[in-house]
Amino acid sequence: MSRPDLPASSAEHPATRMLRALRPVSGWLVRRHFRVVVHHTERVPSVGGVILAANHTGIVDGPLLAVLSPRPVHALTKREMFEGRLGGFLRRTGQIPLDRLHADPGAVRSSLRVLRDGGVVGIFPEGTRSSGRFDRCHPGAAYLAMVTGAPVVPVTFTGTRGAPGSSLPARGEAVDVVFGRAWRTPQQPWPRTREQVGATAALLREHLLSELDSALSQTRRSLSEPPPAGQSEDDPESGLVEA
Template sequence: MSSPHGARPDTSAVRRPHRWLLHGARPFCAWLVRRRYRVVVHGAGNVPSTGPVILAANHVGVIDGPLLAIFAPRPVHALTKIEMFTGFLGRFLTQAGQIPLDRFHTDPTAVKAAVRVLRDDGVLGVFPEGARGSGELELFHRGAAYLAHVTGAPVVPVILFGTREPGGASSSLPRRRGTMDLVFGTPFTVEQAAWPRTRQLVGETSQRLRARMLDDLEAARRSTGLSLPGPLPAGQHEPDPGGGITEKSA
């Protein structure tokens, strides 16, 4: 039986991101975070316990990525903007198995690393909005849908609450003793599509995924009674690379 790594995109020569720190440090990191915050996980049973999974989360604050990697039911390799991979933080992110992504240029290295994770039955984290903001999914990019079509992995929507205070800056942390919630939705599945995956196919799937995540966002609001923090302060929005499916990210 041939290896899935030989299919396009070919990942047979791609090294899987580091795992030892991602797996081994999770209990300590969870303990550390819980010393400062209350963290509540809803719907953990919606994440398949085995096989490839894509976690697609809204993006509100700077702590979203670490929160997902530490408190998801399974360790997560998240696509993370390449600007964060400098100095000590960059080395830590690399050792923790996070994947650098150049959002403003075609990045086949990041794509192949993400596909490698999924073809090895791992969990990949994606923030379809592409940057921190209101978390209302006003921006929505195609990456999660593309990777789902390439690998056949189910997409589990994740709604994050409490990771930034209302009016808080992009890089701010929630207040001490605040509560952060992760709400995992039921899997969104698509059929694996043979190469080439067309832009139209990926765009249509992205539209359906966004509609599903908006439904999950409203359901999470109702079930938890929580709300998102609103837009970032003026002048703090990062440039958007375009290429998304909404008017704001087209």
Template sequence: MRAPTTQRDLDPHHLERPRTDRTPHPPRATLRGLRPISRWLLRRRYDVRVTGAGRVPAAGPVILAANHVGVIDGPLLAIFAPRPVHALTKIEMFQGRLGRFLHLSGQIPLDRMVADPAAVKQAVRVLRDGGVVGVFPEGRRGAGELDRFHRGAAYLALVTGAPVVPVILIGTREPGGHTGSLPRRGARIELVIGAPFTLEQMPWPRRRADVETASLRLRDRMLDDLREALVTTGRRLPGPLPSGELEPDPSGGVTGTTT
């Protein structure tokens, strides 16, 4: 389905704050076209298992919120989610050929170190157009235990009314593995999808305290899903990154400390 291109085509919500009537929808053709071949290629190397795919609504706006363990988390989410995903991706990745590919595949560049209204508007545009946005609330790779949790996913849910669907990633980094390391060939990788979690849509202005409360509710829900996923799969997370490999993280999280 094409993106709306005229004022008459636009959902009236695009005129609400933050306004997205002049924000272009990220590209979609490459993302949709490459997903089948990408799934085939990755499954030649890894044993990728997706549990709970039917929990993702088949239509309408959806926010996929995932824990962040390894360097391939973003590609896995975009490729194996039941629907094409426009993931908020750190702006440092948008360089050279990789950056061009990420742009063409519809991923959304995000400057994590400052408030980034352009990224927020692009994500809101996708959701108001009935698409899927991927968010990693931890903000950086780590143990994947949700110790650090940012407000972005809850904010998008409060703005758009889109349900948040938790995704627990397991096996994307080996225990003790480095920040950029890949799992060994043949490794089993799990994407465990939880039931949708709905936060009541909140009109502008949205107070910081309201977004923080919603974020803590979402984190509690994701922690429950994380514990359940580890039990049902019989797996465990890889533990912290080696010393000195944890990326700097901006203030603004509702839990944890800045490193």
């Protein structure tokens, strides 16, 4: 029996239809503002559940993922964004509220529903804007892959952080979005131990870093320094960290 509080992602669902309808105009607007190049969209499977795991350096990463992905995305989005008029829009387009600072079973259930319906979940494993190098990597993407067997496709953003003192890239700034090679882990039945999740998350992080390096080499870009104090948010002391 379907749960009305969980976003479905089949082609017939109103949230996915709205996403599809908005993407052409949104993409046109993005390309008028930034010099955008999107690489290797063919690496995103055209059907079935998919997890897009992106690095996170700028405030526009989430919107760009939604607009430039080859398929509509239901992204895990901090719950503070679901206030006011923007919150209504996010809900209508099937975005997933996330409590970043505490365990959030509701967000997990919503994500699993999307994947089992054959849709796309977007997630930023770093948890908040940072260096973009996965210095901290939370295990959520790995856990979703373990439960569903869905492939994880890395996404690398470059050029999405503004100049010092600005949270937005300047008009005309070059932005590259690179979709990486998919990573898979065998679907694992319940129970899944913390050790299993941690080991799987470590393997995924290695793949994310490898694809990040490949994307930077391909585009001849580099990542900016970490955002200055005040431009990143509190992040729970969990997940893998750079040694």
